[in-house]
Amino acid sequence: MSGPYIPRDTDLQPEPAQTADVNLLHAIAQRDEAALASLYDRYRVILFGLLVRILGSREEAEDVLQEVFIQVWRRAGDFDEQRGKPFTWLVTLARSRAIDRLRQLSARERVVTASALESPPEASDAVADAFRAEQKEIVADALQQLPDEQRQLLLLAYFEGLTQSEIARRLGAPLGTVKTRMRSGMMKLRELLGDRVLRSV
Amino acid sequence: MSHEDYKEMLPLHALASLDLDEAMTLDQHLATCAECRAEMIQWQGTAGSLVFAADALEPSPEIRARVLEAVRSEARVNERDNVIPLRPRAVRSHQPAWPRALQLIAAVIILGLMVGVVLLWRQNQSAKLALTQLAEQLQQNKIQLERQQQALQVFSAPGARMMELAGTKEAPSAHATLAVDSKTRRAALMAEGLPPAPAGKAYQLWFIAGSKPMPGQVFKTDSSGKAMLMSDQMPAEAMTAATFAVTLEPQEGMPSPTGPMYLLTPG
Numbered sequence: 529m530s531g532p533y534i535p536r537d538t539d540l541q542p543e544p545a546q547t548a549d550v551n552l553l554h555a556i557a558q559r560d561e562a563a564l565a566s567l568y569d570r571y572r573v574i575l576f577g578l579l580v581r582i583l584g585s586r587e588e589a590e591d592v593l594q595e596v597f598i599q600v601w602r603r604a605g606d607f608d609e610q611r612g613k614p615f616t617w618l619v620t621l622a623r624s625r626a627i628d629r630l631r632q633l634s635a636r637e638r639v640v641t642a643s644a645l646e647s648p649p650e651a652s653d654a655v656a657d658a659f660r661a662e663q664k665e666i667v668a669d670a671l672q673q674l675p676d677e678q679r680q681l682l683l684l685a686y687f688e689g690l691t692q693s694e695i696a697r698r699l700g701a702p703l704g705t706v707k708t709r710m711r712s713g714m715m716k717l718r719e720l721l722g723d724r725v726l727r728s729v
Numbered sequence: 730m731s732h733e734d735y736k737e738m739l740p741l742h743a744l745a746s747l748d749l750d751e752a753m754t755l756d757q758h759l760a761t762c763a764e765c766r767a768e769m770i771q772w773q774g775t776a777g778s779l780v781f782a783a784d785a786l787e788p789s790p791e792i793r794a795r796v797l798e799a800v801r802s803e804a805r806v807n808e809r810d811n812v813i814p815l816r817p818r819a820v821r822s823h824q825p826a827w828p829r830a831l832q833l834i835a836a837v838i839i840l841g842l843m844v845g846v847v848l849l850w851r852q853n854q855s856a857k858l859a860l861t862q863l864a865e866q867l868q869q870n871k872i873q874l875e876r877q878q879q880a881l882q883v884f885s886a887p888g889a890r891m892m893e894l895a896g897t898k899e900a901p902s903a904h905a906t907l908a909v910d911s912k913t914r915r916a917a918l919m920a921e922g923l924p925p926a927p928a929g930k931a932y933q934l935w936f937i938a939g940s941k942p943m944p945g946q947v948f949k950t951d952s953s954g955k956a957m958l959m960s961d962q963m964p965a966e967a968m969t970a971a972t973f974a975v976t977l978e979p980q981e982g983m984p985s986p987t988g989p990m991y992l993l994t995p996g
Contacts, residue, residue: 556744559804561797566794581783588794597796601803609800612770616777623780624745659783667781685746686779692746714740718775 532557541697544627562634574660575622582687583633592629596622596645627689670720678713681706730754735765743772876959881915883959886910894973894992900924903954905975905992911968917944918958920975923950923991932981932991934958936973938966945973946983972996 549570555563575596579589599621607617671679684690684698692710696703733923735758741747742755759766832834883889891911896903918934926932928950943964950956974993 561800561804561894563794564800565793565797568796572788572793574780574783576788577783578780578783580786586786586788589786590788593788594792594796594799598799598803603798616773619777619780620773623767627745650798660781664781664785667778670778671782675966682744682779683740685744685777687783689745691748691749692741710744711737711740712773714744714772717778718740719769721775723926 546613546615550609552608553604553614554601556601557607564597564601567600571618575618578622579626580624583630584691588627588629588633592622592625594626597722623686623689629690640703666721670717672714674713674716674718678709678716680714681710682717684720730758730838732758732762732765733764733873735759739765739769740772740775741836743769744777759810766926837923838847844920851949854931861977873957877957878982879915879961880908880919880957880959883910883915884908884919885912887911892994894918894920894975894994896922897990897993899977899989900991903991907973907994909963909968913961914963914965914968915959915961916963916967918948918956918975920950920956920958920992921954921957923954923975924981925950926977929980930988931982932975933978933986933987934973934975936958936967938964938970941968942974942983943967944984947978947980949980 549567550564552567552570556567572593574655576593578594579596580586583592589663596618600618603621607614612620671682673680681695684695685692690698692706693703695701695710696706701705731956735755738747738751738755742752745752747755759769759853768890826849850906871990883893884906886908889908892907892909894905894907903920905918907916907918909916924933931949933947935942936945937943943966945963946960946968948958949958971994973992973994974986974990976986977988979987
């Protein structure tokens with residue numbers, strides 16, 4: 529996490545991995561349990577990290593992780609490669625499940641964690657392989673280059689599932705300002721991640 | 730809202746941070762705008778990259794087993810569900826096979842046919858009865874005709890003795906002719922002007938041999954008072970008898986005369 533981000537000729541996700549993901553989803557749609565197991569083995573660590581970050585609880589995150597892969601089993605046939613990458617589809621599914629769960633929990637007991645407002649934690653997980661560590665570094669580097677207020681807004685939105693109005697209330701900021709900063713942050717992030725993100729994730 | 734307005738909303742939609750009403754409006758636009766859909770996919774990729782901002786973590790090993798067990802039991806349920814259409818249909822349709830109107834028409838037709846069959850049967854029965862009656866009538870006519878022919882044979886037989894019987898005071902206008910053929914021992918009587926015999930009564934022919942009346946046959950008249958009697962195997966005494974008479978007697982006949990005399994040979 530030191531030094532400026534230097535663009536390299538690497539992708540956040542190599543093409544062979546994407547092709548393999550598409551094939552796995554097709555096999556899962558054909559009721560191939562082994563394919564589901566393969567997809568689980570490939571993404572359980574990154575998805576579980578996301579779920580723990582959103583839910584703030586291993587227990588809840590494990591519940592949702594299980595739900596996510598059952599959904600993958602049921603909905604693999606709906607996946608359309610023309611409308612996005614398998615990885616993006618999987619992450620979007622996991623995140624929206626987690627946010628749904630978060631809202632259910634919040635309705636009973638509004639617990640607002642401050643974690644999302646903090647700076648991105650350092651990559652310290654021993655289980656991450658080198659490839660994932662590299663991706664993590666690329667994204668973390670890009671986020672570091674964003675103005676603080678933009679980065680905070682994006683992380684609040686992404687990991688806490690807050691809408692623009694909720695964020696405005698939370699921060700006591702005008703809605704218009706929140707909208708503008710979020711949009712600016714997303715545009716800057718896309719620019720920093722470059723074509724690699726657009727092609728891959 | 731313009732196309733450009735929608736395009737500006739796309740990055741926030743990718744973060745799922747639009748308020749509900751804006752998100753629904755944008756979804757409607759996305760359904761009709763291919764350009765925005767393509768750009769939305771790019772924004773989702775950018776938002777998705779934020780997943781790498783979270784620390785990767787290893788879930789408990791049993792989660793994998795739970796996932797696989799869950800989809801296996803789901804597959805079993807699906808297999809069971811797939812069997813359902815093969816079961817025999819438990820509920821039969823309450824809809825009648827024929828519409829009600831057709832059923833009514835069919836019932837009327839069947840009833841009509843049954844009535845027709847009964848009528849034809851009764852008609853057949855009465856036709857049979859009439860036929861039987863006609864046959865009986867024909868048989869009677871045939872018998873009567875045969876008797877008349879036999880009587881005529883007696884009347885026309887060579888050597889036959891002819892006698893006239895005159896009506897008594899009981900029937901002054903009555904008259905009869907008697908023929909006796911001694912060769913064949915047959916006798917024939919043709920009478921007219923006799924009153925109809927009352928119920929249970931009939932006319933009986935007698936002949937006097939010596940001083941004793943001998944019984945002959947019993948006969949009845951038709952509605953016009955005419956009668957024809959044919960009698961074969963007459964006793965030998967009757968062949969030579971000179972006196973013949975007809976009286977009214979019980980219809981089964983009597984051994985000797987008991988009733989009033991209606992016809993008698995003059996003498």
